[in-house]
Structures are given as structure tokens and as C-alpha cells.
Amino acid sequence: MIFLVFILLFTSVYFSARFFLLSKNIQKATYDLQSINKDIGRNHRLTLSSPDKHMEELLYKINDYLEISQMENIKNLRKENEIRKEIENISHDLRTPLTSILGYLQLMQDEDTTEEEKAEYISIIERKSKYLQHLIQTFYDMSRLQANDYKLDIKSLDVNKKLMEQLLLFYNDFEEKNINVGINLGSEEANILCDEKSIERIFNNLISNATKYSKSTFKVNLVKINDKVEIIFKNDVYNLDSADEYEIFKPFYTKDKSRHDQSSGLGLTVAKLLIEAMNGSINCKINNDGFIEFRIILKLYETL
Template sequence: MMELIIIILLIISVYFSARFFLLSKNIREIKQDFKEISKDIERNRRLTLGSPNKDLENLLIDINEYLEKTQIEKIKSTKREEEIRKEIENISHDLRTPLTSILGYLQLMKDEDVNEEEKIEYISIVERKSKSLQNLIQTFYDVSRLEANDYKINNEVIDIHKILMENLLLSYNNFQEKNINVEIDLGKEDVNILGDNKAMDRVFSNLIENAIKYSKSDFKVSLKVDNEKAIIIFQNDMEDLKEGDLDNLFNRFYMKDNSRHNQSSGLGLTVTKLLVEAMNGKIKSKIEDNFIEFKIEFGIYSN
């Protein structure tokens, strides 16, 4: 009888020793794996269990969920850091270009061989470049305020038909200089909405400037009223249109021409989208038959 008890105790002892050994082994392996994963958290790796253990399995589920969330946040953080770095580069480039030009002309004006007529011309150029620099800085500031919902919008009843027509007339010579054919379908009736007059003027001028800059030969604009909505559509043909460009059009500093040689900040469409949304409107883009289209919708104002 005593021998049987000893055998049973021995079996129990071996069983628990084996369990303890496997548990210790699992913990050591998990600890080592966790250290390796922590060194490169962005890799899609998870902790695994070498031998079955219900309590450890539940613990690893919780740890792996934490690792997944941490990896996602790390990837987002890395991407955002890269975006910030690129944005700083773009801002530096955009500010440096007119500033370098201003300093260059100021240096020329110090030359004793420069006559008065040339100095007057240089002063005029410096004034234009300074105004361009001022506008650029204001645009950066406006984007910051719009994204922080700190941009003041004075909503009142405005006639977008009138605002759009005025902007098109002001740009008439620019279209002619670039031999761009313009098709206008605005109707003759007032189209009233609740919006900010200055903001709407900026939206239309930005989209028209974008068309002048990138149109190959044709530009179309229409204004319709449908189901109590004002629908404005801008269309222009472009070369090398790609659907992938649509995903980035409204992003800050995005330009189809990454060389940034066209003196553009790449913020025009960003500001346009933010202003439209600040006035409770919608804007979207699409590509169809080699034309890029910007469609804006606003609710019609009715007494």
C-alpha cells in the first residue's frame, strides 16, 4: 500500500514538474520573442505559444492585441513624421524662391552702374515678389486656421452666379493668352446660398487659376440648380491624367508637377476644399474622357 502511495506521489510530482518546466520554457521563449518584436515594432509579428497553456494563451491574446495597436500607431506616426518633413521642405522651398529673388534684385540695386530706370524696374519686381511672398505666408496661415476650425466664416445670403461670372470675366485675358477655349453655361438667374462672399470668391478664383495653369486647350464651367441644390462644375482637359492623382489632389502641397517649378505652393485646392466645407458645401473630383472635373454643391437659400 505504501509503495502504491509513493508511486502515485511520484507520478504527481513528475507531472507537476513537467508542467512547471513547460511553463518556465514558454515564459522564457515569450520573453525573448517580445524583446525581438520590441526592437522592430513595425514588423507584423505576433507572440506564439510553444506548448498548450490556457492561461498563457489568454494572456498572449491580450498582448498581441496590444502589439497590433502599437504597430498601427507606430506606422501612422512614422508616416506623419515623413509628411511633416516633406511639408517643411516644401514650405522652405516656396518661401526661399521669392526671397532669393528679392535679395538678388536688392543686391543689383546697389550696383553703381545701374541707372535710375533700371532701379525703378527692379523696385517694381521686388514689390511684386514681396506681395507674392506675403500671399504665400497668408495661405499657409489660412490652411492652419481652416484645419483647426479657427477660420472665421461670415455666412450671409450671396449670389454665386454673380461671383462666378465676375471671376470668369477677370480671367478672360489669361485664357486668351494661353489659347484655351472656354465654354460657359451659367444661366441668367441669381443663385442664392448662405455663404461667405470673400471665401466663395477665393474658391472660384482658385479653381479658375488651376484650370488656366493645367488646361491643355479646353475649359468648361456650368452652374445648375437641381433639387434645391446649386451645382457648379469646372472641367478642363489635361495631359497624362491618372485616377491615382484624384486621391492626392486636395492634399497639402500636392502638385502633379513635383518639380515645383511653376511657382505654385500646391495649397490652392486644399484651401478650396476647406473653404467649401466650411460653408457647408461639398466638393469632389473625377476624371472622364481626358477631362478632370471638380463638382461643388451648396444648398439653395430660400426665404
């Protein structure tokens, strides 16, 4: 009889203790979870106040969920900052030509403005308006490319011939800036499946960059390797280093933060998106000798 009472007493004490410890663990976990929810970005985790196998398994699952939530929160914050920065850049790029247009319109209303001056102002307004139109179209195209909603007219094209055509368009620009141009495209056709307007735009962006930022030399090579064609644009630059390789394709990236060079920083971003939309690739390398190199790789049509 005494032994039975002892067993019952022991069992009662044991389960009471277990209940007390479990209750304490739950209270602590509840309090900690409330604190974490107030600042989900902080790297806090739930812990036990006393050992309990089942409670430990539960907290392990909750901590996994918290880690995922915190990572998502960090990603969302970064994305918000990127969007905010992009809005700032778009506002700046649109505001600059628009402010200039409005300024010249006010000058034209001045009674002392001569007819000759008005004609000059109209020419400037037209130029700024076209630039503004180009910016808006670029923003729109980039948005559609990022959303995979950009329509491409894919057909066979000799990319060798197309590249030479685009290079000839910039002949005078290179001459005026005394930039030595080296071209090695070979004599063979290099047919690919692509959108012709997109290829023209890609080449135009890269060659235009070279005319703006080359110190003295610009080189273009095209070579067929197995089932692919590689096109390399290479020119010497003033103020880029290897750290810029990781930034150069990002939207609105420009070395001149004040944008005095009239660059929106979108040309290379759009070029990369267009190349990838046509199942190609582009990468950038900035060498120690002061040269920047863009390498485009596209699949040849003959081997498809």
C-alpha cells in the same frame, strides 16, 4: 499506502511538468517581447513553445496590443514623413522668391546700375514680396483650416451671381491664351449659406488653375438639383491622368515637381478645406478624353 504514494508522486510530477512548461513559455515570451520592443515596426507576434490554455489567452491579448502599437507606429512614421516633406516644400516655396528679392537688392547696390534699371528691380522686388506675403498667408490659413480654427462669416449669398462676377475677372486671361469659354449658369438665383470671401477664393483658385493649365477649352455649369446646387468646372489639360485624382487635393501637389510653373500646390487644398468647412463637398475626375472636372456640391439655403 502504496496507492497514496503513487498519487502523490504522480501529482508532484504533473505540477512540476506544468510549472516547467509554464516557466519555459514565460521565458520565451519575455525574450520575444524584448526583441519586438527593439523594433516595434516589425510584424512579429508572441508564440507558445508548448500548449497552455491560460498562457495562450494572455499572449493573444498581448499580440492584440502589439498589433495596435505597430499600426500606430506606422501611422506616426508616415505622419513624420509627411511633415518633413511639407517643411521641405514650405522652405522651397519661401526660399525661391526670397532669393530673388535678395539678388535684385544686391544688383541695386551695384554702382553701374542705372536709375532705369533700379526702378525695374524695385518693381520686381515688390511683385516678389507680394507673392511671398501671399504664400505665408496661404500657409497660415491652411494651418487654421486643418485645425478647425478658421473663422467664417456665414450668411445668405446668390452663388450664381458670385460665380459670374469671378468669371468676368478672368476674361482677359482667357482671351490672351485663346481659351474657348463655355458658361451655362442658368438665370435662377441659387442662394446658399456661406462665407463670401471663402467662396470668392474657391472660385478664384479653380478659375485661375484653368487659365494656367487649359489647352484650349474651359466650361462652367451650374445646376440646381433638389435641395443642392452643383457647380462643375471642366477644362482640357496636357499631362494629367486618372492617378492624379487621388493626389490633386493633397498639400503641395503639383505635376511639375520642379515648381517652374510658380505653383505652391496649395490652391486646391485650401479650396477643398474651405468647401468642407461650409458643409459642402468637391471631387475631381480626370476623363479619358483629356478633360479634368471639378464638381462642387453645396446645400441650397431655401431648403434649410
